[in-house]
Amino acid sequence: MTIDKDFLVKGLDYGDDLGAGYLEIRYQDKYLANFQFKDNDISSTTGSRVGFNVRALVDGSWGQTSTSITTKDSLFATVKSAVTLAKNSATHKDRKIKLADVEIIEDHVVSPRVKHLNDISVEDKLNSMIDAAKVQKDYKLVKSLIIILNEVVDKRIIVTNEGTRVSWEDMKPTLIAYAVAINEEGKMGVGYDSWSHTMGLEFFDLHPMDEIVRSAAEKATKLTSAPIIPGGMSNVLLDHQMVGILAHEAVGHTAEADLVAMGSFTQGKLGQKVVDEKITMIDAPLKKGSKWMGVGWLPYDDEGVRGKEVKLIENGVMNGYMTNRSYAAELDVEATGNARAYTFQDEPIVRMRNTYIEPRDMSFDELYEVVGDGYLLKTMMNGQADSSGEFMFGAVEAYKIRNGELTDELYQNPVVTGNAFEVLSNILGVGKDFELTIGSGTCGKEQPAKVDAGGPYVALKAMLAGGK
Amino acid sequence: MEQLNKEYLMDLASKVRDYALSKDVDAAEVYFNYSKTMEILAENQSISTERSKSELGFAIRVLKNRAEGFSYSNKLDIDALKSAADEAIAVARVSPSKDNLRFPSPTSYSSIDGIYSKSVSDLQVDDLIDNMKVVLSYIKESKVPIRVNLSPLSVAETWVGIVNSLGIENFERRNNYTGGFFAVAREGEKIGSFVVSDFFTRDPKSVDYEAFTGDLINRAIQNMNPIVPKSIDSDVVIFKEGAVFPLAQVVGFATGADNVQQERSMWKDRLADKVALDNFTVLDESHNPARGAGVKSFDGEGNPTRQTTIIKNGYLESFLYDELRAARADVVSTGNSARQGFMAPPNMIMPNGPTFAPGDMSEEELFEDIKEGIIFDRFSGSTQVPNGIFSGVVKGAQLIRNGELAEPLKNVTIGGNMFDVLQNITGMGKELDLVNGFLSTPLIKAKGVPIKAQ
Numbered sequence: 039m040t041i042d043k044d045f046l047v048k049g050l051d052y053g054d055d056l057g058a059g060y061l062e063i064r065y066q067d068k069y070l071a072n073f074q075f076k077d078n079d080i081s082s083t084t085g086s087r088v089g090f091n092v093r094a095l096v097d098g099s100w101g102q103t104s105t106s107i108t109t110k111d112s113l114f115a116t117v118k119s120a121v122t123l124a125k126n127s128a129t130h131k132d133r134k135i136k137l138a139d140v141e142i143i144e145d146h147v148v149s150p151r152v153k154h155l156n157d158i159s160v161e162d163k164l165n166s167m168i169d170a171a172k173v174q175k176d177y178k179l180v181k182s183l184i185i186i187l188n189e190v191v192d193k194r195i196i197v198t199n200e201g202t203r204v205s206w207e208d209m210k211p212t213l214i215a216y217a218v219a220i221n222e223e224g225k226m227g228v229g230y231d232s233w234s235h236t237m238g239l240e241f242f243d244l245h246p247m248d249e250i251v252r253s254a255a256e257k258a259t260k261l262t263s264a265p266i267i268p269g270g271m272s273n274v275l276l277d278h279q280m281v282g283i284l285a286h287e288a289v290g291h292t293a294e295a296d297l298v299a300m301g302s303f304t305q306g307k308l309g310q311k312v313v314d315e316k317i318t319m320i321d322a323p324l325k326k327g328s329k330w331m332g333v334g335w336l337p338y339d340d341e342g343v344r345g346k347e348v349k350l351i352e353n354g355v356m357n358g359y360m361t362n363r364s365y366a367a368e369l370d371v372e373a374t375g376n377a378r379a380y381t382f383q384d385e386p387i388v389r390m391r392n393t394y395i396e397p398r399d400m401s402f403d404e405l406y407e408v409v410g411d412g413y414l415l416k417t418m419m420n421g422q423a424d425s426s427g428e429f430m431f432g433a434v435e436a437y438k439i440r441n442g443e444l445t446d447e448l449y450q451n452p453v454v455t456g457n458a459f460e461v462l463s464n465i466l467g468v469g470k471d472f473e474l475t476i477g478s479g480t481c482g483k484e485q486p487a488k489v490d491a492g493g494p495y496v497a498l499k500a501m502l503a504g505g506k
Numbered sequence: 507m508e509q510l511n512k513e514y515l516m517d518l519a520s521k522v523r524d525y526a527l528s529k530d531v532d533a534a535e536v537y538f539n540y541s542k543t544m545e546i547l548a549e550n551q552s553i554s555t556e557r558s559k560s561e562l563g564f565a566i567r568v569l570k571n572r573a574e575g576f577s578y579s580n581k582l583d584i585d586a587l588k589s590a591a592d593e594a595i596a597v598a599r600v601s602p603s604k605d606n607l608r609f610p611s612p613t614s615y616s617s618i619d620g621i622y623s624k625s626v627s628d629l630q631v632d633d634l635i636d637n638m639k640v641v642l643s644y645i646k647e648s649k650v651p652i653r654v655n656l657s658p659l660s661v662a663e664t665w666v667g668i669v670n671s672l673g674i675e676n677f678e679r680r681n682n683y684t685g686g687f688f689a690v691a692r693e694g695e696k697i698g699s700f701v702v703s704d705f706f707t708r709d710p711k712s713v714d715y716e717a718f719t720g721d722l723i724n725r726a727i728q729n730m731n732p733i734v735p736k737s738i739d740s741d742v743v744i745f746k747e748g749a750v751f752p753l754a755q756v757v758g759f760a761t762g763a764d765n766v767q768q769e770r771s772m773w774k775d776r777l778a779d780k781v782a783l784d785n786f787t788v789l790d791e792s793h794n795p796a797r798g799a800g801v802k803s804f805d806g807e808g809n810p811t812r813q814t815t816i817i818k819n820g821y822l823e824s825f826l827y828d829e830l831r832a833a834r835a836d837v838v839s840t841g842n843s844a845r846q847g848f849m850a851p852p853n854m855i856m857p858n859g860p861t862f863a864p865g866d867m868s869e870e871e872l873f874e875d876i877k878e879g880i881i882f883d884r885f886s887g888s889t890q891v892p893n894g895i896f897s898g899v900v901k902g903a904q905l906i907r908n909g910e911l912a913e914p915l916k917n918v919t920i921g922g923n924m925f926d927v928l929q930n931i932t933g934m935g936k937e938l939d940l941v942n943g944f945l946s947t948p949l950i951k952a953k954g955v956p957i958k959a960q
Contacts, residue, residue, distance in 0.1 A: 085578035432888030
């Protein structure tokens with residue numbers, strides 16, 4: 039049985055007969071592959087998940103039902119359940135949800151790619167990983183090596199009883215290498231490298247597996263003899279990834295309309311100066327890096343709304359929020375196409391796409407100079423932040439900058455922490471060299487989402503946590 | 507859907523297993539997971555959404571010449587499941603052999619009483635609405651405005667079945683009732699940090715919503731006006747949520763037989779050695795339904811779970827095993843093979859009911875000799891899990907001064923090595939708390955943890 043827009047529209051018609059107010063049906067067919075090389079073991083996990091997700095808005099209240107059974111009978115049962123739940127909750131609801139008006143769209147989009155990820159066999163992919171892992175023999179201290187290749191091939195159809203009929207297909211490969219080295223004294227170093235773009239098989243021409251493995255193994259080996267970075271306030275220079283995680287995690291989340299409504303730092307701050315005037319920050323649905331399309335590619339969101347570029351901060355002044363339709367109505371702003379759901383089971387919530395700081399005009403040498411004495415933090419390892427802008431980000435490595443010169447003195451486990459809006463008010467300089475790369479590109483706000491982030495190198499004053 | 511019953515699903519799984527076996531493989535296993543959830547969501551201090559979701563998925567694993575192939579599908583269709591089996595077989599044919607890779611043979615197990623509760627399965631959507639209204643009424647009565655968002659009350663039911671070609675045919679139902687609330691206090695320009703409170707139960711009548719919400723409100727308000735300390739002259743902490751991340755995370759990694767056999771564990775050569783002080787005992791209480799969401803009768807491969815003492819009075823007594831690592835070590839599996847639903851093979855080793863055994867100290871006794879220290883609540887930082895090095899900030903930190911709880915703190919950084927911390931545990935509380943629905947732990951007092959004020 040073919041599931042297409044016409045098939046789903048039958049569900050809309052049935053829902054209208056039941057008295058649904060607003061009705062939206064999403065069908066999703068998501069192929070996920072995970073290939074993993076872990077210390078000479080290979081594992082492969084491939085499979086598909088299909089399902090319907092139906093949302094009904096009746097008298098200002100949502101009802102939502104999802105199912106993995108994709109027959110016509112199941113579609114009708116799912117529509118009926120969503121409408122019934124919406125009618126039920128409407129009787130208990132204090133605040134009525136409204137939806138912002140949006141453009142009615144009929145479109146089908148395929149993400150940019152040259153070759154389909156499935157144009158080569160699972161066997162070839164596994165053999166490529168085995169070959170890449172042979173690099174480990176060049177690094178005697180590396181005791182453990184993990185290579186992960188993830189692929190997402192996603193097809194979605196969204197129809198609403200307002201008339202929207204959109205569908206799209208995308209593919210997003212992710213490559214990660216993680217190496218643990220132990221030296222003769224028993225000291226450990228952890229190296230990490232990762233990439234993810236919206237792209238087909240040509241991804242592997244840009245990022246050959248053996249180069250990613252070599253990068254992680256080299257970092258791990260060098261870090262075995264690196265001291266832990268001293269703690270305290272310091273001038274730091276953040277690379278593209280660290281700037282990206284700062285933009286996404288510490289600032290971007292505070293400008294997601296659901297968190298704004300909850301009282302995040304940016305609530306009520308539109309038009310106010312929140313950071314240094316050198317900072318302009320944007321969330322865009324279709325942003326390109328130097329050689330690739332950002333992994334946050336999203337032409338339409340899961341409410342069928344066209345993706346719009348959102349200038350969150352312009353020259354230091356809070357300028358806009360990312361919204362879904364209900365929060366757009368609540369805040370009386372435009373729906374920006376930021377409502378995203380990961381699987382057919384998930385509710386669309388406000389998420390980022392490609393979030394970045396715009397470049398300015400400083401060269402690397404000029405950035406080292408303004409840092410004077412401090413550290414260059416490279417390669418994002420992990421990070422957390424909250425809605426007040428308080429953040430903690432770990433990097434893989436830190437290099438000492440002394441007297442305005444970058445040295446090869448390496449430190450491990452650098453963790454930068456503070457409040458993003460204070461830190462971004464203490465800008466020493468913003469570079470001109472832009473890149474869009476947040477590594478593996480997965481955000482975990484309630485449900486996973488592929489996102490990208492980046493910017494130029496940015497020099498600022500911040501607290502380095504922990505250390506001895 | 508009437509066809510979704512035990513007999514139908516076990517029969518379908520057996521048919522797919524038999525199909526795979528007919529394709530010249532050495533062994534075949536079919537696992538299925540049917541989950542259904544009913545949920546009421548609160549946003550902006552109001553009921554926002556009612557939702558229900560269900561998914562049934564099948565996982566097929568085959569062995570050929572000691573190489574493994576795996577695939578899955580959530581399509582309830584014999585042809586789609588046969589296609590998934592074909593893909594698993596194709597993967598097995600190109601995968602490298604693994605020494606000792608095998609499926610378990612049947613071992614009798616007893617179903618654990620209490621992991622499926624009729625009082626949970628009887629909960630209706632109207633019950634959840636009534637309970638949510640009670641929570642929101644307390645939230646609205648708070649003297650300081652509290653905002654809640656993305657906060658659900660949920661009833662979840664899971665059916666798990668597994669059949670393999672060696673004769674395992676296991677089936678189990680589990681359910682639970684949970685709440686997870688995400689709150690922040692804001693009054694004028696004063697904004698707090700997010701606080702999260704959750705409960706997990708199989709006895710819905712046992713939930714004290716007034717106490718639960720009161721604690722959530724108090725913590726949200728406490729986090730609204732934290733003080734930046736000029737200095738902290740102490741290295742003493744009381745672990746709360748920090749017991750999960752990073753403490754249990756580091757201990758769990760070090761005691762997994764996969765990490766031991768791959769020489770990633772710092773304790774790979776330490777079995778029977780003293781790795782912590784006398785007062786530290788770690789159990790996997792797999793048969794105690796009070797120990798949370800991981801408790802089950804059989805693990806992800808169909809092996810019976812067991813009550814395992816991992817660390818006893820500071821001595822490392824046992825690692826945790828799945829079938830493969832048990833075969834390699836020539837021991838019996840401890841029943842700790844874990845799956846992430848039907849979408850992954852059983853390639854993880856995890857405790858089922860992880861428990862830091864309680865000691866005998868009251869909260870007052872734990873605090874009384876602390877001149878200055880902090881409550882180690884939510885850790886926001888970086889942990890090198892294999893070697894135990896951690897550094898970051900403590901969210902929801904609270905000062906302990908002269909044996910009493912004092913001001914909430916912010917900008918408190920913490921760092922050190924969790925393996926060193928285990929040598930410096932100076933007290934274990936006597937009350938167990940289930941944290942994140944998974945780890946049972948008392949309050950734990952430790953010294954030698956470097957704390958800094960920013």
